[in-house]
Amino acid sequence: MSGIPDLxxxxxxxxxxxxxxxVGGKTVVEIMSGVGSVPAYLYDANIIRDRIETLRKSLPDxxxxxxxxxxxxxxxxxNLVARLVDGLDIASGGELEVAVKSxxxxxxxxxxxxxxxxxxxxxxxxxxxxxxxxxPNELERIGALSTDxxxxxxxxVNPDFELKSSGMRMxxxxxxxxxxxxxxxxxxxxxxxxxxxxxxxxxxxGAQNLRPESICDAQVKSLELALDLSKHAPSPPEFVNIGxxxxxxxxxxxxxxxxxxxxxxxxxxxxxxxxxxxGCELVIELGRYLVGEAGVYVSRVIDKKxxxxxxxxxxxxxxxxxxxxxxxxxxxxxxxYPVAVANKIGSADTELASVVGPLCTPLDLLGSKxxxxxxxxxxxxxxxxxxxxxxxxxxxxxxxxxxxxxxxx
Ligand SMILES: Cc1ncc(COP(=O)(O)O)c(C=O)c1O
Numbered sequence: 001m002s003g004i005p006d007l008x009x010x011x012x013x014x015x016x017x018x019x020x021x022x023v024g025g026k027t028v029v030e031i032m033s034g035v036g037s038v039p040a041y042l043y044d045a046n047i048i049r050d051r052i053e054t055l056r057k058s059l060p061d062x063x064x065x066x067x068x069x070x071x072x073x074x075x076x077x078x079n080l081v082a083r084l085v086d087g088l089d090i091a092s093g094g095e096l097e098v099a100v101k102s103x104x105x106x107x108x109x110x111x112x113x114x115x116x117x118x119x120x121x122x123x124x125x126x127x128x129x130x131x132x133x134x135x136p137n138e139l140e141r142i143g144a145l146s147t148d149x150x151x152x153x154x155x156x157v158n159p160d161f162e163l164k165s166s167g168m169r170m171x172x173x174x175x176x177x178x179x180x181x182x183x184x185x186x187x188x189x190x191x192x193x194x195x196x197x198x199x200x201x202x203x204x205x206g207a208q209n210l211r212p213e214s215i216c217d218a219q220v221k222s223l224e225l226a227l228d229l230s231k232h233a234p235s236p237p238e239f240v241n242i243g244x245x246x247x248x249x250x251x252x253x254x255x256x257x258x259x260x261x262x263x264x265x266x267x268x269x270x271x272x273x274x275x276x277x278x279g280c281e282l283v284i285e286l287g288r289y290l291v292g293e294a295g296v297y298v299s300r301v302i303d304k305k306x307x308x309x310x311x312x313x314x315x316x317x318x319x320x321x322x323x324x325x326x327x328x329x330x331x332x333x334x335x336x337y338p339v340a341v342a343n344k345i346g347s348a349d350t351e352l353a354s355v356v357g358p359l360c361t362p363l364d365l366l367g368s369k370x371x372x373x374x375x376x377x378x379x380x381x382x383x384x385x386x387x388x389x390x391x392x393x394x395x396x397x398x399x400x401x402x403x404x405x406x407x408x409x
Pocket of ligand 1: 068071089112170204207208244245246285286287288289388
């Protein structure tokens with residue numbers, strides 16, 4: 001799309017009409033005039049649908065695709081995605097409620113994450129949702145709650161390897177996630193003594209990876225590990241979840257992930273699992289790859305000022321609504337998300353400007369020194385790649401400004 005700063009890769013195929021960005025067939029000017037005076041996250045249902053359908057065509061038929069709700073738990077988004085995938089990965093009791101209401105089969109849902117409360121474990125047991133066990137203590141607590149033996153459990157394994165070149169590494173070495181692989185044989189032995197039903201293994205090595213060879217390497221190692229550990233299990237695994245890690249291009253120089261070799265690799269792994277454990281499901285769980293590129297965060301320019309030669313566009317949105325675009329959600333060196341003046345896409349009249357928010361902190365930055373269409377007070381600023389880890393990953397209460405809206409269009 002023209003008008004998006006050159007150094008960023010092409011963003012998702014949002015329509016542009018007469019220089020105005022469209023989401024779900026409507027211009028952002030129309031949409032924003034209907035939402036009142038607050039910024040909004042806008043999610044394009046067709047872009048989500050296309051992304052999932054395209055991915056599914058490349059994945060081996062025999063395997064299962066789960067949606068990690070933490071990426072975007074908005075109920076309307078979950079309801080849409082649940083119809084297009086095979087299952088849901090849930091991270092809390094709150095997400096569990098949304099997941100159950102989506103109509104997805106509870107047998108195809110799993111609850112993962114450290115520090116699960118008793119009420120969350122109980123809710124999962126009652127609903128028939130598989131619990132990915134994160135520690136030996138947690139297994140004991142599940143055993144005590146599963147008085148009728150109905151708890152479905154899988155062991156989340158912390159392997160001794162990591163997902164190389166990942167934005168977020170979640171395995172290898174000491175980690176709060178999962179049970180160290182060398183402890184698993186003993187934990188499986190104990191599991192066999194408890195009134196719980198063993199379903200399989202969960203290995204999640206990391207997130208936000210744009211290197212296919214690293215993802216393939218972790219997938220191969222994860223399956224090998226699960227096959228090895230299954231020798232100690234009380235019954236053959238019903239599924240092996242080898243995580244995800246598929247990244248999306250956020251920053252200048254990032255290239256979209258080429259999934260062809262990953263899908264080919266998954267084909268081989270799926271065949272390998274089938275020959276070792278016929279009928280056992282191979283699962284991957286993805287969040288941002290399914291929804292991240294389908295969302296834009298739109299705020300309004302409230303003030304325009306020049307300070308010692310540098311132009312600032314001051315908006316009604318910022319860090320409190322979109323922590324990750326501000327660079328404060330895991331970035332070591334701050335980089336810009338793709339940003340554009342949403343009602344002036346493709347304008348040849350540009351200027352160098354920084355987009356800031358209304359908070360009294362220099363961290364409240366949505367775009368630093370970007371070449372943008374010349375904007376005025378009242379113009380709309382779009383931050384792309386905002387469909388995941390945006391709304392729910394931000395401190396809305398900070399400085400008591402109103403929260404943003406969310407719309408699925
Ligand atoms: C266990 C687990 N599953 C899935 C995800 C989703 O990752 P992503 O949104 O990068 O696909 C995460 C992210 O941290 C996770 O911890």
